[in-house]
Amino acid sequence: KNQVEQSPQSLIILEGKNCTLQCNYTVSPFSNLRWYKQDTGRGPVSLTIMTFSENTKSNGRYTATLDADTKQSSLHITASQLSDSASYICVVSPGNYGGSQGNLIFGKGTKLSVKP
Amino acid sequence: SQTIHQWPATLVQPVGSPLSLECTVEGTSNPNLYWYRQAAGRGLQLLFYSVGIGQISSEVPQNLSASRPQDRQFILSSKKLLLSDSGFYLCAWSRGQGATDTQYFGPGTRLTVL
Numbered sequence: 001k002n003q004v005e006q007s008p009q010s011l012i013i014l015e016g017k018n019c020t021l022q023c024n025y026t027v028s029p030f031s032n033l034r035w036y037k038q039d040t041g042r043g044p045v046s047l048t049i050m051t052f053s054e055n056t057k058s059n060g061r062y063t064a065t066l067d068a069d070t071k072q073s074s075l076h077i078t079a080s081q082l083s084d085s086a087s088y089i090c091v092v093s094p095g096n097y098g099g100s101q102g103n104l105i106f107g108k109g110t111k112l113s114v115k116p
Numbered sequence: 117s118q119t120i121h122q123w124p125a126t127l128v129q130p131v132g133s134p135l136s137l138e139c140t141v142e143g144t145s146n147p148n149l150y151w152y153r154q155a156a157g158r159g160l161q162l163l164f165y166s167v168g169i170g171q172i173s174s175e176v177p178q179n180l181s182a183s184r185p186q187d188r189q190f191i192l193s194s195k196k197l198l199l200s201d202s203g204f205y206l207c208a209w210s211r212g213q214g215a216t217d218t219q220y221f222g223p224g225t226r227l228t229v230l
Contacts, residue, residue: 004159032215032216042223042224043206043208043221043223044206044221046220049218089159089160093216095215102150102165104219108157108159109159
């Protein structure tokens with residue numbers, strides 16, 4: 001069964017600290033993996049997308065890594081800011097694209113709280 | 117630039133009442149459109165998607181329906197709401213250009229069924 005598991009479920013860190021969020025998936029065949037940031041009460045916003053051949057992708061203070069062999073991804077946040085408080089969602093696209101994205105597999109997200 | 121709108125932002129409805137949520141996209145043509153529901157503590161659940169006017173694919177059997185009367189308009193409806201329909205409803209669009217397409221989400225509608 002295609003699944004995306006994220007850990008931890010929630011995380012509290014102090015402003016300025018780094019953190020790493022994990023995503024494990026069992027989706028096969030695999031096309032790409034995305035990380036989204038969702039502020040409370042808002043729609044998700046795309047941070048990064050990585051295909052099978054990409055190992056790392058950065059977007060400012062956000063760096064995502066992908067190990068397609070072990071089917072693991074991580075999102076590293078450097079020098080956290082209060083505005084980083086949000087849920088971070090890992091999304092995997094299977095390798096059987098059929099003209100739409102009606103088959104994305106979503107993780108439940110990690111809720112990050114950055115405290116002053 | 118492209119923008120996506122949803123309304124209303126918040127809605128409180130009694131059980132058994134009808135529902136109509138609207139989503140419109142500006143600045144693009146022939147987008148793929150999606151309706152998701154996000155229940156508390158759960159991941160996003162795809163409800164419907166559409167690749168063109170009048171073309172609707174349903175992912176989950178339920179008392180909801182979707183319609184796409186115009187190219188950039190997507191409507192989510194119900195004739196009789198259930199308590200379990202409460203949640204955060206998100207509309208999204210993508211360009212339909214392949215598996216690496218990005219989905220752009222709207223601001224969402226918070227629905228509470230009492």
